[in-house]
Amino acid sequence: MTTTELISQIKKKKSFLCIGLDVDLEKIPQHLLAKEDPIFEFNKAIIDATHHLAVAYKPNIAFYEAYGIEGWQALEKTISYLNEKHPDIFTIADAKRGDIGNTSTRYAKAFFSDLNFDSITVAPYMGEDSVVPFLEFENKHTILLALTSNRGAFDFQTKKVDGEEVYKKVLQTSQTWKNHYNLMYVVGATKAEYFAEIRKIIPDSFILVPGVGAQGGSVAEVCKYGLNENVGLLINSARGIIYASSEENFADAAAEKAKELQQEMESVLEKM
Numbered sequence: 001m002t003t004t005e006l007i008s009q010i011k012k013k014k015s016f017l018c019i020g021l022d023v024d025l026e027k028i029p030q031h032l033l034a035k036e037d038p039i040f041e042f043n044k045a046i047i048d049a050t051h052h053l054a055v056a057y058k059p060n061i062a063f064y065e066a067y068g069i070e071g072w073q074a075l076e077k078t079i080s081y082l083n084e085k086h087p088d089i090f091t092i093a094d095a096k097r098g099d100i101g102n103t104s105t106r107y108a109k110a111f112f113s114d115l116n117f118d119s120i121t122v123a124p125y126m127g128e129d130s131v132v133p134f135l136e137f138e139n140k141h142t143i144l145l146a147l148t149s150n151r152g153a154f155d156f157q158t159k160k161v162d163g164e165e166v167y168k169k170v171l172q173t174s175q176t177w178k179n180h181y182n183l184m185y186v187v188g189a190t191k192a193e194y195f196a197e198i199r200k201i202i203p204d205s206f207i208l209v210p211g212v213g214a215q216g217g218s219v220a221e222v223c224k225y226g227l228n229e230n231v232g233l234l235i236n237s238a239r240g241i242i243y244a245s246s247e248e249n250f251a252d253a254a255a256e257k258a259k260e261l262q263q264e265m266e267s268v269l270e271k272m
């Protein structure tokens, strides 16, 4: 998907909501466990109930790998369902990959060519040659971890090297790489006070913002300095939406939570 298509979907739906499909069999409604593929049934119900409110879905791959071959099959079915039924929706493989170039090319093939995700999260730690293989895919997006939502972000990302924070170096240096226009970045919603600085370095890039809902981040705080003229944000919530209820009405309850966030986003967009 092109960035222009993503932006036009945001404008049409008046939403920049990304829903995290982080499926935990201990948290989903127990009646689904009797189905042949409970993970996919759960995802399908959530997607059917929320696709008009969200512009992106982000399955975190760990939640599928944890269930072995059955988890991987459920992931394949979920991405195929999204691509067939909702080709206008942006898909993110939250895999946080990145390895020597020869290996990164394999990761890129797996998530972009085979599974046909629009984007993947990638860790910048191994540097340029570990990221460039992902950037070679036209109309696919590499979402580089910049400043993450967790406490551990302060262990390395905010530390200074040659007088500058590491997360700033990640933003600046990655903008010099080949096909850098295929880059987006991750900045946690819990780090809202950093957005003004971040936007000085990457005014035009899209930023994926996890950490709203269960981790306590706020849409209003993120939007204050995070928005750009093309909106430029995808705000993600997983547990806060998908586990709104563990009863039979779980999909409607998820849609209600998604609607609350979408409406908050709509009122932000109206003021732009």
Ligand SMILES: O=C(O)c1cc(=O)[nH]c(=O)n1[C@@H]1O[C@H](COP(=O)(O)O)[C@@H](O)[C@H]1O
Residues within 6 Å of the ligand: 020, 022, 060, 094, 121, 147, 148, 149, 150, 186, 187, 188, 210, 211, 212, 213, 214, 215, 236, 237, 238, 239, 240
């Ligand atoms: O790359 C991510 O999506 C990510 C980066 C980050 O800094 N923090 C973060 O929470 N995430 C992911 O975003 C999701 C957040 O889920 P909830 O806290 O349940 O909304 C999980 O899949 C996390 O792995």
